[in-house]
Structure formats: structure tokens, C-alpha cells
Amino acid sequence: GAGVSQSPRYKVAKRGQDVALRCDPISGHVSLFWYQQALGQGPEFLTYFQNEAQLDKSGLPSDRFFAERPEGSVSTLKIQRTQQEDSAVYLCASSLVEGARNTIYFGEGSWLTVV
Amino acid sequence: GNSVTQMEGPVTLSEEAFLTINCTYTATGYPSLFWYVQYPGEGLQLLLKATKADDKGSNKGFEATYRKETTSFHLEKGSVQVSDSAVYFCAQGAQKLVFGQGTRLTINP
Numbered sequence: 001g002a003g004v005s006q007s008p009r010y011k012v013a014k015r016g017q018d019v020a021l022r023c024d025p026i027s028g029h030v031s032l033f034w035y036q037q038a039l040g041q042g043p044e045f046l047t048y049f050q051n052e053a054q055l056d057k058s059g060l061p062s063d064r065f066f067a068e069r070p071e072g073s074v075s076t077l078k079i080q081r082t083q084q085e086d087s088a089v090y091l092c093a094s095s096l097v098e099g100a101r102n103t104i105y106f107g108e109g110s111w112l113t114v115v
Numbered sequence: 116g117n118s119v120t121q122m123e124g125p126v127t128l129s130e131e132a133f134l135t136i137n138c139t140y141t142a143t144g145y146p147s148l149f150w151y152v153q154y155p156g157e158g159l160q161l162l163l164k165a166t167k168a169d170d171k172g173s174n175k176g177f178e179a180t181y182r183k184e185t186t187s188f189h190l191e192k193g194s195v196q197v198s199d200s201a202v203y204f205c206a207q208g209a210q211k212l213v214f215g216q217g218t219r220l221t222i223n224p
Binding site: 003004031033035040041042043044045048056059091093095103104105106107108109 | 119151156157158159160161204206210211212213214215216217
């Protein structure tokens with residue numbers, strides 16, 4: 001497809017389990033973002049890549065969260081030793097280049113429930 | 116820090132009614148401003164944006180004007196349709212967007 005693709009769409013994890021969420025950005029898009037959206041709230045910034053470089057990870061809530069984009073295209077958000085407060089929708093987004101003049105396209109999200 | 120505050124929902128209107136969803140922001144400098152929409156079962160979509168003061172963003176009959184003096188970016192539509200039912204998010208920034216909490220809009224026929 002032509003949009004941002006995320007998998008899995010739904011994930012139920014037991015507390016303490018590790019999870020990995022995948023994002024396929026739009027082909028050729030340089031910038032890639034991860035956001036976390038709790039139920040009933042707006043998305044909150046987690047981290048940002050320009051190509052393979054992680055330029056901003058200030059929003060990652062703890063050292064249990066790790067993101068990578070080794071070849072500058074597909075990205076993976078990994079959460080280690082999941083906790084109940086990690087339950088949220090994780091949104092991936094991409095844009096052609098950086099800057100506010102370029103439209104940021106969002107995927108449909110990966111819904112994580114930690115039980 | 117930078118923040119966005121938007122009108123709490125849910126908002127319920129009848130078809131063809133006039134819509135306003137308020138949004139105010141706090142920021143250092145002059146950020147770009149956005150409205151995103153999330154239809155049921157779909158991802159966030161950019162509805163409109165404005166990149167500098169007094170700019171008006173518009174799309175699908177929706178409009179919002181960047182007001183620096185009141186630090187606002189209120190969303191308006193003159194005549195809403197059932198298909199406009201969705202959650203609307205106001206946001207500011209560049210690549211690192213700061214979102215409001217969202218306003219759920221329901222339009223009844």
C-alpha cells in the first residue's frame with residue numbers, strides 16, 4: 001500500500017514480556033516518528049529519525065523503550081519488561097523531509113494491551 | 116513547555132449546524148499549527164495547517180486562522196455533515212508535534 005504500515009495492529013502482552021512493534025514508512029520518506037497515544041488522550045512524541053539517525057529520543061518514557069531504524073526505512077519500537085502503564089496505541093508517522101511545511105502521514109497504530 | 120489546550124468534548128450537533136472547536140497553545144517562538152482528524156477505525160489524517168501568523172488553513176469546508184495575539188487556532192465549519200463525525204486534534208510544532216487531548220464530534224442526521 002501507499003501509506004504508513006504498522007504491525008501488529010493488536011498485541012496483548014503479559015506483564016514483563018518484551019514486545020516489538022514494526023513500522024513501514026512511505027517509500028522514500030526520510031523522517032520517521034513514533035508517538036504514544038493513551039486512551040482518550042492526544043498522541044505524545046516518543047522519538048524521531050532522519051534516515052537511520054535517531055535525532056531525538058527525548059520522549060521515550062524509560063530505558064525499557066528502544067527504537068531503531070538501521071537501514072533508514074523500516075523502524076522497530078521495542079518495549080522490554082512491559083508494564084500495565086505501557087498499554088496504549090503506538091503510532092508511527094513519516095514525512096518526505098523534515099520541517100513543518102511537509103505533511104506528516106500517520107499509520108493506523110499498534111494497539112498494545114498489557115495484562 | 117509547549118502545550119495545546121482544546122475544547123473538551125464530546126460535542127454533538129445536528130446536520131447543517133455551525134461548528135467551532137476551540138484550540139489555544141503556548142509556545143516559545145511561532146510554531147506551525149495543525150488540525151488532525153481521526154475517523155472511526157482509521158489513522159490520524161492532516162485536515163489543515165497554518166505555518167505563520169494570520170495564515171488561514173482550509174480543507175473540506177473546515178477553516179482555522181493562526182491568531183498570534185490570542186495564541187489560538189480555532190476550527191470552524193459552516194455546515195457540518197454526518198460524515199464529519201470523528202475525533203479532532205489540534206497540534207503545534209514541526210516534526211515534533213505537541214497534540215491537544217482531542218475533541219470527539221458526533222453529527223446527528
